[in-house]
Amino acid sequence: MKRRDFLKGCLISGAAASLGVPSKSLAVGSFEGYPDAMGILVDTTRCVGCRSCEAACNKEQKLPEPDVPFDDLSVFEEKRRTTEKAYTVVNRYEAGDGKDPQFRKMQCNHCNEPGCLTSCFVNAYTKTREGAVIYDSKICVGCRTCMVACPFNIPAYSYSSAFNPVVKKCIFCYHTRLKYGKPPACVEICPREVLTFGLRSDLIKIAHERIRETPDRYIDHLYGEKELGGTSWMYLAAVPPEKIGLDETVGNEPIISNVKEFLGMVPMVLTIWPALFTGFHLLATRNKDHGADHHTHSEQEDGKK
């Protein structure tokens, strides 16, 4: 069985279907993503930190009112992370060496082999053929496993309903745009075309072409082309990835290789988990009626180091 089939198996008939797969075959070869998968090339050298993409995301996804206006640039004083209220945030990084500060938009990278998807016990996640990693909040039990599994620290949780905490993250505007062949809202609004929307395979060519044509502008690396088995969102930069908060230690192996042992638990978990979790949750929320607000807050605090 090929990895691709494996992934399909996950999608179609649940993770349990994949159990017979010898674990070796999971760790070798590479799933390049669906052939007609779309992607975004993020050229961080073009970003001026205007935060229009954040505003567009907020409106498109009907997210709650922000804390400060989207044209308030004081937010750059700290490093923010994605939250249940903001599926994308732009951060500023001091590049040093007399270079101008760099800006990078962050959001879900829509991995070819998503750690969130493979770690999810209840199969709430789907990798669509267009490349988006989406989730069904009706299925999500709010267990936060995907949050731990994501190498980019992306999924956040909404606690607005105490009985049904659900995952919240960028979905590539799948339901309102991508499905219809349209680029996400952030791409459309970006004044500098930091975000180029296209077939992932084309974007890889375009990215390398940009590096070749203007070698002084870029370091010779397309982050996300190979990392973690490849991601739909890929980054070009003037500085090494870690300078703009992109983890270089993630390696090129997809997360799936790390969680395969974990998957062995799935059938058992699948049968008892929902019931178990509902129970847990009832208990937890009952005891925490007053603490709920505070809890949310400390989650946020954790994220912004």
Place this chain on the structure above:
Amino acid sequence: MQTKRFWLAGMMATVLLATVPGTGRGITIPDTVTLHSQSKLYEPFVFPHAKHILIVKECSNCHHHTTGTLVQDPNCIRCHRNSSETAVVSCKGCHLPDAFTATAIKEKNKKIYHRDMPSLKAAMHQSCIDCHNKMKQGPVGCQDCHVYTKEGAAFYNSGEFAPKKKPAKGSHGGH
């Protein structure tokens, strides 16, 4: 986008414009170009073209090889060293207003050259801001050029639409 032509730029501009290619062939060079006339989020914005001709002088800095003057970008020179003036010189003549429609993407895919051409909006913002940064003059902030419409202010949660409750000092996360 409407273009206007009036000769108010004075002697200096007249002299300079006379040396600009195309004028001899009766091509109109607009003194101003009104941008954003269709925009929902911003008021229309008048780009002072004549002023830029006076300051920049070299047409190819913005118009690439289309004006028939010497191109400077080493990547353009590879093909356009001796290119003459093209029929279309304006930005919107080549740069698409929407670069990411399915057809645009398919079309792009077939091209060998110019396949990575930015959209109209991006071409302008890249040209303007990069040059203003480099020359250390001219506006670089969004609102230095663009004035919100009511819808624009709402979109950015700005001005009268600014969030009411002030977050605790130093906290942007939370609630």
